[in-house]
Amino acid sequence: MVADGLGVNSTALLIQLQRIGLRPDLILFADTGSEKHETYGYLQTRREWLRAAGFPDLIVVRRRGVRVPDRSLEDQCLRTGTLPSLAYGRKSCSLKWKVAPQNKFCNHWEPALKCWRYGRKVIKVIGYDAGPSDGRRVKAFRDPKYLFWYPLREFGLDRAACTDLIRSEGLPVPAKSACFFCPATKKPELLQLQIRHPALVRRAIAIEQRAKPNLRSVKGLGRNFAWIDWLNERDGRAPDSALTAQQSFAASIQN
Numbered sequence: 001m002v003a004d005g006l007g008v009n010s011t012a013l014l015i016q017l018q019r020i021g022l023r024p025d026l027i028l029f030a031d032t033g034s035e036k037h038e039t040y041g042y043l044q045t046r047r048e049w050l051r052a053a054g055f056p057d058l059i060v061v062r063r064r065g066v067r068v069p070d071r072s073l074e075d076q077c078l079r080t081g082t083l084p085s086l087a088y089g090r091k092s093c094s095l096k097w098k099v100a101p102q103n104k105f106c107n108h109w110e111p112a113l114k115c116w117r118y119g120r121k122v123i124k125v126i127g128y129d130a131g132p133s134d135g136r137r138v139k140a141f142r143d144p145k146y147l148f149w150y151p152l153r154e155f156g157l158d159r160a161a162c163t164d165l166i167r168s169e170g171l172p173v174p175a176k177s178a179c180f181f182c183p184a185t186k187k188p189e190l191l192q193l194q195i196r197h198p199a200l201v202r203r204a205i206a207i208e209q210r211a212k213p214n215l216r217s218v219k220g221l222g223r224n225f226a227w228i229d230w231l232n233e234r235d236g237r238a239p240d241s242a243l244t245a246q247q248s249f250a251a252s253i254q255n
């Protein structure tokens, strides 16, 4: 099964699998409900390519809370007054909203059940590239149900090579896939988001403002800085003015 993030690496991964003649049995995209517009826009491109490649269609899975009504990671952050866990150096946001819905699907997927009945493991294919930062994300532990495989690393494809591969396939290069308020967002990416999707930035700042009274170890979505302060300072406005915060929150509700 392929864990598809709809970004550059996943796109290159699928192309590479096709070029080496491997057809996945299952391709899952875990939707946090808080992806960027470009990522949702790429769904159609992905599906058309998969059809042309003779690959199975993409299946979109999403976390459904039983006891809480959150329909997205954004909902959860606003309800609990917290930032996504990555801001605190933890990974439960992606474990809960990405890994768990995929595993839940597999727990009811007959080929996986059959595989496990025979004492085998499902091969989970992930698009970590051959660059050093993805190298740190590679899982070293043994999982009782899954074997993790990282073909891009095996073929020595770093991020630039992935982009080249996508272009060579005649496909548009997708945007970096992540929640629009992801604490891993770099400052130039935040600026891009501000230019292209100011309404999303206002919603991200609303999360930050809602969490602010509870923050002890971090200052905001940038961890050692709040997005609102950094953007205001760039614009020459007083950092974190109450008025701006209120405006941001009001705008987020309207949007």
Ligand code: SF4
Pocket (backbone or CB within 6 Å): 032, 073, 084, 085, 086, 093, 094, 097, 098, 177, 178, 179, 181, 182, 183, 184
């Ligand atoms: S993209 Fe960022 S915020 Fe969203 S689940 Fe992953 S780590 Fe968390």
